[in-house]
Amino acid sequence: MSTVAVIDYGMGNLHSIVKALQHAAPEVNVVCVSDADTILGADRVVFPGVGAIRDCMQALNQSGLSAVIQQVAKSTPLLGICLGMQALLTDSEENNGTRCLDVFAGHVVHFPESLTDNDGNSLKIPHMGWNQVHQLHQHPLWEDIPQDSRFYFVHSYYAQPNETAVMVATTQYPDAFTCALAHNNVFAVQFHPEKSQAVGLQLLKNFLHWDGQV
Amino acid sequence: MSLAKRIIPCLDVDNGRVVKGVKFVDIRDAGDPVEIARRYDREGADEITFLDITATHDNRDTIVHVVEQVASEVFIPLTVGGGIRTLEDIRRMLNAGADKVGINSAAVVNPNFVREASERFGSQCIVVAIDAKKVSAPGEPNQWEIFTHGGRKPTGINAIEWAKKMVDFGAGEILLTSMDRDGTREGFDLPLTRAISEAVTVPVIASGGVGNLDHLADGVIEGKADAVLAASIFHFAEYTIEQAKQHMASRGIEVRL
Numbered sequence: 001m002s003t004v005a006v007i008d009y010g011m012g013n014l015h016s017i018v019k020a021l022q023h024a025a026p027e028v029n030v031v032c033v034s035d036a037d038t039i040l041g042a043d044r045v046v047f048p049g050v051g052a053i054r055d056c057m058q059a060l061n062q063s064g065l066s067a068v069i070q071q072v073a074k075s076t077p078l079l080g081i082c083l084g085m086q087a088l089l090t091d092s093e094e095n096n097g098t099r100c101l102d103v104f105a106g107h108v109v110h111f112p113e114s115l116t117d118n119d120g121n122s123l124k125i126p127h128m129g130w131n132q133v134h135q136l137h138q139h140p141l142w143e144d145i146p147q148d149s150r151f152y153f154v155h156s157y158y159a160q161p162n163e164t165a166v167m168v169a170t171t172q173y174p175d176a177f178t179c180a181l182a183h184n185n186v187f188a189v190q191f192h193p194e195k196s197q198a199v200g201l202q203l204l205k206n207f208l209h210w211d212g213q214v
Numbered sequence: 215m216s217l218a219k220r221i222i223p224c225l226d227v228d229n230g231r232v233v234k235g236v237k238f239v240d241i242r243d244a245g246d247p248v249e250i251a252r253r254y255d256r257e258g259a260d261e262i263t264f265l266d267i268t269a270t271h272d273n274r275d276t277i278v279h280v281v282e283q284v285a286s287e288v289f290i291p292l293t294v295g296g297g298i299r300t301l302e303d304i305r306r307m308l309n310a311g312a313d314k315v316g317i318n319s320a321a322v323v324n325p326n327f328v329r330e331a332s333e334r335f336g337s338q339c340i341v342v343a344i345d346a347k348k349v350s351a352p353g354e355p356n357q358w359e360i361f362t363h364g365g366r367k368p369t370g371i372n373a374i375e376w377a378k379k380m381v382d383f384g385a386g387e388i389l390l391t392s393m394d395r396d397g398t399r400e401g402f403d404l405p406l407t408r409a410i411s412e413a414v415t416v417p418v419i420a421s422g423g424v425g426n427l428d429h430l431a432d433g434v435i436e437g438k439a440d441a442v443l444a445a446s447i448f449h450f451a452e453y454t455i456e457q458a459k460q461h462m463a464s465r466g467i468e469v470r471l
């Protein structure tokens with residue numbers, strides 16, 4: 001039986017992601033953990049997160065999990081979700097600038113103020129709800145997920161990676177931003193697959209069967 | 215390609231059963247919440263909201279069990295409102311599997327509760343529920359006041375000012391209910407919805423008064439709502455969520471089909 005470790009660093013509830021992983025692949029052993037050995041020994045690792053980046057990075061740095069995640073990113077299939085994705089960039093402008101894990105070179109920035117849609121209506125921040133994910137490259141995690149499927153988003157900041165090669169999907173709000181990043185054994189998404197009904201469960205299932213190869 | 219407008223069925227839960235009242239009285243039984251939530255998920259609901267109207271503290275555990283059961287098999291966002299008064303109440307609901315909580319009366323009693331809650335759990339999970347009633351006379355410029363305790367208690371607070379303040383305090387979303395329209399099936403209070411939606415930067419969910427599918431579309435087109443919430447038209451199977459979405463799409467609204 002393969003094991004997936006969901007990293008628990010005390011930020012928010014992990015109920016949804018654990019239940020969704022169990023639902024997506026009942027044969028997989030899902031564990032919620034904070035200890036380094038279990039995370040490093042797992043077949044796959046999920047790095048979730050909601051809330052503010054400063055609290056997130058503080059929790060990771062104090063517990064020593066920062067180094068563990070950087071280690072996992074070199075070797076084991078890793079899925080970053082929402083704040084867990086943002087934390088993989090070099091830094092974020094949230095909370096007056098926060099150093100992050102630098103797994104992907106680039107920044108996390110806030111949506112510009114006073115955005116408007118085509119009809120001139122102001123766009124709301126946070127970007128909340130179901131938006132389309134446009135796949136830029138083939139990837140094992142997109143298997144059986146139709147192009148431009150809608151996933152559930154809730155965020156006010158987004159990733160701006162330095163390398164276009166790591167961008168695997170974009171979403172428009174109103175301009176295109178990077179909503180999924182991938183490099184070798186790491187895949188990271190801004191949206192919430194655990195809250196995105198059938199397509200979300202499919203993505204989690206794909207991850208739970210992924211060998212980390214592209 | 216853009217963000218879809220959301221349809222949110224609301225389940226008023228009393229002691230573990232879904233009920234629906236008209237203007238907060240005359241309550242009718244509409245069934246088992248877990249079963250109904252499953253059906254809405256299959257039909258394509260974008261989120262589900264539970265409103266716990268249970269009066270006694272002893273029965274609060276019931277809603278926690280309902281959320282736990284639904285969250286184990288329904289993978290869309292879940293919101294729980296009703297009786298959320300402390301950070302501990304919020305923590306319990308999130309641990310049970312809720313993604314957001316709705317805060318109503320407790321915010322009026324102590325606005326700082328919203329600030330503390332959003333700092334602790336993140337704005338993304340704090341929905342401030344506003345029950346508003348028109349207080350201006352016919353012919354006068356529109357004015358709405360907020361009410362608490364299921365619409366029974368006036369507060370003297372202007373609804374638009376209150377919505378802005380709640381966003382400043384960290385609300386990630388506003389759930390706006392017209393007390394004049396709730397349960398009437400006459401449609402949303404569109405001027406109210408539009409006024410609030412244009413006054414705040416966060417998404418606004420329109421609620422109260424939906425009687426047919428055009429009302430949902432009007433809430434988005436004329437009311438400028440980001441999401442529309444309805445209860446009875448879905449519970450008693452008058453319309454499915456899918457029919458509602460098809461209808462909104464036919465009126466040019468972007469929806470998740």
